[in-house]
Every structure is written in C-alpha cells, then in structure tokens.
Amino acid sequence: MNQPTISCDLHDYLELACMHGYRVRLTLKNHQIIEGKALDTLTTAEKQEYLILGIGHExxxxxxxxxKKMEALTPNAKFKEVSF
Known part of the structure; x- marks a missing residue:
C-alpha cells in the first residue's frame, strides 16, 4: 500500500535543490541523517517517489x-530548511 505523496509546494523545493545541485542534509522520520548532493527525483511505476542523492561516487x-526535514548546505541557497 502506498503512502500519500508529498505536496506540490514541497516538491518544488526538491526540484530547486536538484536543479541547482545543492548539497543537502536530510532528516528522516526515523531520525536518520543523510547528506549528499541533490541530483534528481524519481517516480516508479508503483508511484513511489524518491530523491536521488550523490554521496561521494555513489x-x-x-x-x-x-x-522529515531538508536543510540546504550550499551557501546562498534559495532556501535554508524545509519541513515535510
């Protein structure tokens, strides 16, 4: 069963981060923290949505x-922090 998708407004921040290649720090609902470069978004055939992050060479x-939260680590980014 798929969970509801995020709002269009929040999608805009993800697309902005990808378009500009921002380095971001993601905080997940389970409190895990992931840092990397926002590369792209992906929607699967099953309608699951993902953010693709570049972490080193991976x-x-x-x-x-x-x-839960996305923080822009890139200086002078168009946003600082977004809560989901």
Whole structure:
C-alpha cells in the first residue's frame, strides 16, 4: 500500500535543490541523517517517489514519504530548511 505523496509546494523545493545541485542534509522520520548532493527525483511505476542523492561516487535513493526535514548546505541557497 502506498503512502500519500508529498505536496506540490514541497516538491518544488526538491526540484530547486536538484536543479541547482545543492548539497543537502536530510532528516528522516526515523531520525536518520543523510547528506549528499541533490541530483534528481524519481517516480516508479508503483508511484513511489524518491530523491536521488550523490554521496561521494555513489548514488542513493531516499523515499520522499520518509522525509522529515531538508536543510540546504550550499551557501546562498534559495532556501535554508524545509519541513515535510
């Protein structure tokens, strides 16, 4: 069963982070913290949505429904912090 998707307003922040290649710190609902470069978003055929992060030479997918907070680490970013 799929969880509800996030709002369009919050999607805009994710797209902005990806478009500008911001480094971000994500806090998940389970309190795990992940840092990396926002690369892209992905929606699967099952309608699950992910943020693709570049972490070193690897890429990681973070399910959007698990996001609690995203902080921009890139200086002069167009946003500082977004709560989901």
């Amino acid at each position: 890429q990681s997918r973070v399910e959007l429904n698990q996001l």
